[in-house]
Amino acid sequence: MPVQWNAKWISHVYDPREDLGVFLFRSKLKLSEIPETLYVKVSADNRYKLYVNGELVSFGPQRGDTLHWFYETIDLSPKLKTGDNEIVAVVWNFGWLAPMAQISVRTAFVFDVVGQEFPDLNTPGNWKVAKLEGWTFEMMHSGIEQFYTDIGPGEIIDGSKHPDALGLASESLGWRDPHVVYTAVERGAGYSTPWNLVPRSIPPMRYAMRPRPPLLRHGFVGDTITGQDGDRLSEGFVLQAGQSILLDFEELLCAYPRFQLSGQAGSTVTLTYAEGTWPAEDESPWTSKARRDRDVVRGRMVRGYQDKLILGEGVHTFETLWWRTFRYVHVHSDGPLTIHGLTAVETGYPIEAESSFECDRPEVDKIWEVALRTVERCAGETYFDCPYYEQLQYVGDTRIQALIGYYLGKDRDLQRNAIETLGWSRMSNGLTRSRYPDRQPQIIPPFSLWWVLMRQDQRLYDRIWQTDPEDDDPIDSEGLDVANAFNRLSSEAIDRTFWNFVDWVPGWEGGTPPGSARATVNMLTLYLAHLATEISLDSIDRADPRRVQALAHYILPQFEKTGGLVRHRNDPDWIASEHAEALYRCVQQRLGLPLDPWPYDQLEKAGAARCTYYFSYYKHLTMQPDDYISELGPWREMIEENLTTFAENPPPVRSDCHAWSSHPILGLFQVVAGVTSAGEGWKRAQIAPHPGSLRRFDAKIAHPDGLMRVQFEAGKLSIETPVESQLVWQGKSAVLQPGAHSIG
Structure with a gap:
């Protein structure tokens, strides 16, 4: 039966009108020995990334609505150590700029230990909160005004005002006690708060570093850098003030762009993300019926939504809070810039193509x-x-x-x-x-x-x-x-x-x-x-x-x-x-x-x-x-x-x-292959192949009861089916029992 949590929802300020922004919530834990398990439940509004001792352990919550606000259950023990431990949650609220798919009440965070141990970890407990003043949001894009776009704002990250590693909280951020805003309860507990908590119903999203650096492309509008088109971006690549580069990741990605940059403090680096390049003379993409070779960049320009990075002193690592979609990334700096590393951390549902x-x-x-x-x-x-x-x-x-x-x-x-x-x-x-x-x-x-x-x-x-x-x-x-x-x-x-x-x-x-x-x-x-x-x-x-x-x-x-x-x-x-x-x-x-x-x-x-x-x-x-x-x-x-x-x-x-x-x-x-379900739960199937002009095909389907396979070659069929199946082939019909069959 759903119950009230030990924790309460907390926020940075009492007044939700000041919610737009990025906030850090921090708790400390001293351990003489590492517990075998330490399960916690965590959620936030709008979203969070949770770090333990500087390592990312969870991000979410799963997207829902206020009547079904998801929380994650995580075991922190693999990331804990004896001595001092630091748990940091980066929580952000896009406010009125939020994507259409993001439902929200106000900025809030909740962290609840499963069981009775470590009560100080239950929010508010010993948690502190600080606002990151150097991280703001703005709708920024170039040349895609004609299209309906509603994925949220771009991010403006000031490297002089925020810690280089988000999971390691600086003492200079002006920490304060959080405000308690609501009790935390699961949906169906008999009374409710604005967030009716429900457990996550899908697995965590992928978070995987792309192994290869992007290609450096040449010939686009505004290109002033010489070099071989298609070379890999090298570590330590230098741009002079006012220069741009175009990076090609070779396929369309959904990923968090991650940059390691240094340069003149106060310089602004503008990143533009695009699925492809556009003809420079084409003012309205809606009017162009011309086919576009997505590999071609020469004489073309980049249009898309943007992020901006403002450099501080030294080398900074930047990663956006929300992922971007891109094949091409256009990088422009108004001051001298050195790119020490640039990669993409791919994300998305962990689809496993078993078929x-x-x-x-x-x-x-x-x-x-x-x-x-x-x-x-x-x-x-x-x-x-x-x-x-x-x-x-x-x-x-x-x-x-x-x-x-x-x-x-x-x-x-x-x-x-x-x-x-x-x-x-x-x-x-x-x-x-x-x-x-x-x-x-x-x-x-x-x-x-x-x-x-x-x-x-x-x-x-x-x-x-x-x-x-x-x-x-x-x-x-x-x-x-x-x-x-x-x-x-x-x-x-x-x-x-x-x-x-x-x-x-x-x-x-x-x-x-x-x-x-x-x-x-x-x-x-x-x-x-x-x-x-x-x-x-x-x-x-x-x-x-x-x-x-x-x-x-x-x-x-x-x-x-x-x-x-x-x-x-x-x-x-x-x-x-x-x-x-x-x-x-x-x-x-x-x-x-x-x-x-x-x-x-x-x-x-x-x-x-x-x-x-x-x-x-x-x-x-x-x-x-x-x-x-x-x-x-x-x-x-x-x-x-x-x-x-x-x-x-x-x-x-x-x-x-x-x-x-x-x-x-x-x-x-x-x-x-002609495979469809013919019964509830796919407990029976129909197989009616139509090879057409194919001389050979091999279809393997991950059926709930095992492999279903339809092979065709030289006019003959070979079929493996884990369930009773109705075969329709060359004008005839037959019932196939589970097992292997050769027809023809």
Whole structure:
């Protein structure tokens, strides 16, 4: 049962209006012997980094909201020593400049020892606090004003005013007793404070030093340094006053930049972070449809958000509090500067890709590699759409990310966290927000329906759901409530109040199809969500056939074919679209019906709206292409342009790294290898390979019960399955028992 902690929340000042800034909290511990374990619980608002004797031991907390404020439990004993020990927490609050995904009450810190020993370590105890005056925040960027960016401020770090090593607290900082602001209690303790504490639900983020220094690139606008383009940055590299260098980390990273610098005291070093370089003459990236080779820097310039470092005396080590996204870092100094070291400490969710796909086409292997990197860069304490611009967990993006996660490995923590946190956002009208956590509610009603589909995916691929084995037709009542909420809201109310985004189709204003909430594509999504909640998720054949038939008789007559293309009968603004064709076939699939052939000619004749990178996942899944690989032309083009992650859209493009564009991983597993779940908890599978033009492929999937492997070569299949599977191959169907099978 949740209980009140021994510790209390503490802060620097009583008045929360002065919260913006960076604060140090320090406690000392004298030990005659090192305890076998010393578990503590720690959290902060906004965030913290915790050091023991100068070594980083934890950073967080996991991103949540005030009703679900996460804390970490850490064993400090490995970092303790006999004698004097110092525990320092660096706590910061971005204040009104905080990223959209950062929910906050006020600056605060809590530290609680598990058990009754060392009571002085429980805040407030013997803790002291000081404000770092040399660390401030400001929105700083060059040339990306056209793009929606909401990841928080840049940092201005004055090396003359803060200790070189944050984990070692200087006595000159003006330490004072902290203010107690609230009691600390876990959620459900019977009464609450502004922070309802809950234990961390995902593993710690990666924090790994990149082993190689970046490349030094030449020829960019403003380059005045001679040298060989592509040399590694050497230790002790010198810049004269007013000079700049451009560093290339060779691939897009999510990392804490770490610099060791010295130079003229008072000089300002400006760091600009970019995914790629921009043509110097192009004033508006939105208007440029030109493909850009991301390796090219000659004659180009860097645009991006910035940090500033002000040099003090001697050599200083700088590391930002929050991580940055970059392939390129532009470094400019207004005074003489020596770079003693510059590296990146990579971070992100610790994704372990236990699954793999290999084939006889090198370009497909490269697509896999870049898609996997995109997945990794778009996963942190939540999933997010893009790491550079938003870092927000949108439902539409997240559904694809979570599905990829089910196939890549056995870890389910981030998927569960996504479904749960998005569920926290449900509003009084029954819909979820489009993204969560966030400080500013945004509603995309179709995304609420995709959250319902995420719950279905979880039941198919995870084993967290507990259903009555005697119930042949369990209903997801919470998902059904959301689908019904969409249906209850009048079309006028939805259209007037909310954003009905579907896909970034040229000509669809704001990605919204004509007809808006009651457009054919949205009605199909609604019925797909209803089917996901009302038909047994254990399998179609175990569902009540009368219910399936009744649903089919209700849904299908609401649609007709116009020129061979699907249209809802009450859609007065209908236009033909690949989106509607894909979703109609998803509905057919859910009803256990054969899929209509993909209407290539009819779509061409109608000048239909085409799916962009995002929605092409659903198109590929349902068009059943003879050759899936031939559908990957846009991804091959991105490889040719030397993107190291996949972009948001075709040009003109904002984000060079966008989660939804990593879905070829799913296509290779679900379409080419043909592996999907056919039962709750993936306890049964379907295997329906479509090798197309591939002469050979080898798909290995980390199934919860062991390795699932589908190999194809010389027209023959070799299959290993840990569960009963339905094989569909060359027009025939057979049941495979667990084990190894050769077919052909």
